Amino acid sequence: xxxxxxxxxxxxxxxxxxxxxxxxxxxxxxxxxxxxxxxxxxxxxxxxxxxxxxxxxxxxxxxxxxxxxxxxxxxxxxxxxxxxxxxxxxxxxxxxxxxxxxxxxxxxxxxxxxxxxxxxxxxxxxxxxxxxxxxxxxxxxxxxxxxxxxxxxxxxxxxxxxxxxxxxxxxxxxxxxxxxxxxxxxxxxxxxxxxxxxxxxxxxxxxxxxxxxxxxxxxxxxxxxxxxxxxxxxxxxxxxxxxxxxxxxxxxxxxxxxx
Amino acid sequence: xxxxxxxxxxxxxxxxxxxxxxxxxxxxxxxxxxxxxxxxxxxxxxxxxxxxxxxxxxxxxxxxxxxxxxxxxxxxxxxxxxxxxxxxxxxxxxxxxxxxxxxxxxxxxxxxxxxxxxxxxxxxxxxxxxxxxxxxxxxxxxxxxxxxxxxxxxxxxxxxxxxxxxxxxxxxxxxxxxxxxxxxxxxxxxxxxxxxxxxxxxxxxxxxxxxxxxxxxxxxxxxxxxxxxxxxxxxxxxxxxxxxxxxxxxxxxxxxxxxxxxxxxx
Numbered sequence: 001x002x003x004x005x006x007x008x009x010x011x012x013x014x015x016x017x018x019x020x021x022x023x024x025x026x027x028x029x030x031x032x033x034x035x036x037x038x039x040x041x042x043x044x045x046x047x048x049x050x051x052x053x054x055x056x057x058x059x060x061x062x063x064x065x066x067x068x069x070x071x072x073x074x075x076x077x078x079x080x081x082x083x084x085x086x087x088x089x090x091x092x093x094x095x096x097x098x099x100x101x102x103x104x105x106x107x108x109x110x111x112x113x114x115x116x117x118x119x120x121x122x123x124x125x126x127x128x129x130x131x132x133x134x135x136x137x138x139x140x141x142x143x144x145x146x147x148x149x150x151x152x153x154x155x156x157x158x159x160x161x162x163x164x165x166x167x168x169x170x171x172x173x174x175x176x177x178x179x180x181x182x183x184x185x186x187x188x189x190x191x192x193x194x195x196x197x198x199x200x201x202x203x204x205x206x207x208x209x210x211x212x213x214x215x216x217x218x219x220x221x222x223x224x225x226x227x228x229x230x231x232x233x234x235x236x237x238x239x240x241x242x243x244x245x246x247x248x249x250x251x252x253x254x255x256x257x258x259x
Numbered sequence: 260x261x262x263x264x265x266x267x268x269x270x271x272x273x274x275x276x277x278x279x280x281x282x283x284x285x286x287x288x289x290x291x292x293x294x295x296x297x298x299x300x301x302x303x304x305x306x307x308x309x310x311x312x313x314x315x316x317x318x319x320x321x322x323x324x325x326x327x328x329x330x331x332x333x334x335x336x337x338x339x340x341x342x343x344x345x346x347x348x349x350x351x352x353x354x355x356x357x358x359x360x361x362x363x364x365x366x367x368x369x370x371x372x373x374x375x376x377x378x379x380x381x382x383x384x385x386x387x388x389x390x391x392x393x394x395x396x397x398x399x400x401x402x403x404x405x406x407x408x409x410x411x412x413x414x415x416x417x418x419x420x421x422x423x424x425x426x427x428x429x430x431x432x433x434x435x436x437x438x439x440x441x442x443x444x445x446x447x448x449x450x451x452x453x454x455x456x457x458x459x460x461x462x463x464x465x466x467x468x469x470x471x472x473x474x475x476x477x478x479x480x481x482x483x484x485x486x487x488x489x490x491x492x493x494x495x496x497x498x499x500x501x502x503x504x505x506x507x508x509x510x511x512x513x514x515x516x517x518x519x520x521x522x523x524x525x
Contacts, residue, residue: 051477083477088477090470094467095470109478160479
């Protein structure tokens with residue numbers, strides 16, 4: 001379970017990125033985080049994995065809130081334990097991939113966690129086959145297309161067998177085919193998923209719950225269909241209805257006109 | 260700009276070298292020991308013994324031919340370093356003018372011989388380092404260094420610099436491509452933008468390095484990264500090491516070329 005209790009954060013004290021955010025995400029839940037640019041979505045993910053820490057905002061650290069992952073508080077001391085539970089797929093795949101070949105990149109985490117060569121290889125095979133990129137294993141990461149890089153990034157995280165997967169704009173720069181492939185793979189991965197995206201159609205298809213962020217605050221948290229069909233709510237927070245819903249509305253209004 | 264792409268390609272080739280080399284089945288430690296012993300033997304050749312330098316050169320050439328390594332590629336990639344080697348002993352002919360023999364109408368001095376031998380020694384060491392790099396790959400070299408108990412902190416520094424180098428080259432390539440596309444017809448960089456361009460390139464590459472490091476940390480990277488051996492030590496490695504060491508030592512300590520020369524003279 002993920003718990004955020006009264007979390008605030010600011011890169012620059014005069015402009016808070018997150019203000020008093022509290023939420024709970026249960027085991028196995030698939031949650032989408034939506035919001036306009038600068039709403040604090042990516043910052044929220046970075047706080048969860050301890051790349052950033054909650055800002056005291058003038059208070060004592062105890063008052064600045066806390067984050068718990070499966071009962072472990074995210075602190076500098078507990079980072080190793082927390083990070084073993086969480087896999088974070090970066091928005092920029094180029095930043096995530098740094099080893100010479102796909103196979104070596106996927107093997108990086110198991111090796112670091114002290115697995116022997118046989119177990120590491122097993123994890124690599126498992127991750128590559130889950131994502132369906134066994135044919136890329138010997139390829140240099142620099143030679144891959146954007147879509148392939150995204151899938152490899154996912155495999156590098158899956159080889160850790162994390163309980164929680166965080167995705168930062170997973171479909172950005174993916175062509176429709178690779179986007180569809182990603183959506184198909186997602187339910188097979190298991191565990192708890194937290195997906196930050198502007199692609200509301202993706203969230204509509206893959207998430208049961210949506211958290212809408214605006215200027216660092218949660219403005220809505222609930223059922224995906226309900227929130228993503230609320231045009232005025234979305235527009236008030238710098239978003240638009242998902243294309244799928246726009247299409248449905250157009251179709252139904254066309255139907256009404258023909259009747 | 261093309262040079263930058265070329266450099267990125269070189270680094271990439273070095274990254275993949277261990278998988279493609281005919282020496283792939285040999286343990287990296289055997290290759291590292293061979294390269295180190297070769298460097299020691301070559302540099303220990305007395306400065307007037309050109310014959311021994313040639314003998315070591317013949318050994319290295321034979322090694323390159325046998326394992327399908329390309330000395331030409333090394334020359335092409337490292338020509339700047341070879342050029343620098345010429346300057347290493349440049350003062351020797353001036354300072355050491357003792358005439359050893361006369362070749363035609365030229366007095367060959369000991370300074371000339373020592374300059375040539377210094378150049379040869381440097382060149383041979385460079386070739387052997389290059390052959391090690393292209394037959395091992397950086398990670399395998401690091402795992403071999405770990406096996407000989409080189410301090411972990413040093414290995415980490417080498418590893419991170421090596422990774423940063425790739426990022427720096429990639430960022431440089433992007434920045435210069437963006438510049439070139441907006442400065443058509445211009446050859447090279449105008450000096451007025453050197454400062455800002457280099458500054459922006461460094462900042463961008465540092466930013467990317469930070470993100471890459473975060474990604475490494477999130478996947479369990481600790482300062483003591485496990486540079487594990489991808490190739491186990493096997494019979495081939497032992498055979499390779501023994502044969503290389505024996506043949507090198509023979510050529511280094513038995514003056515075959517002097518012997519052949521004296522036969523011809525007699």
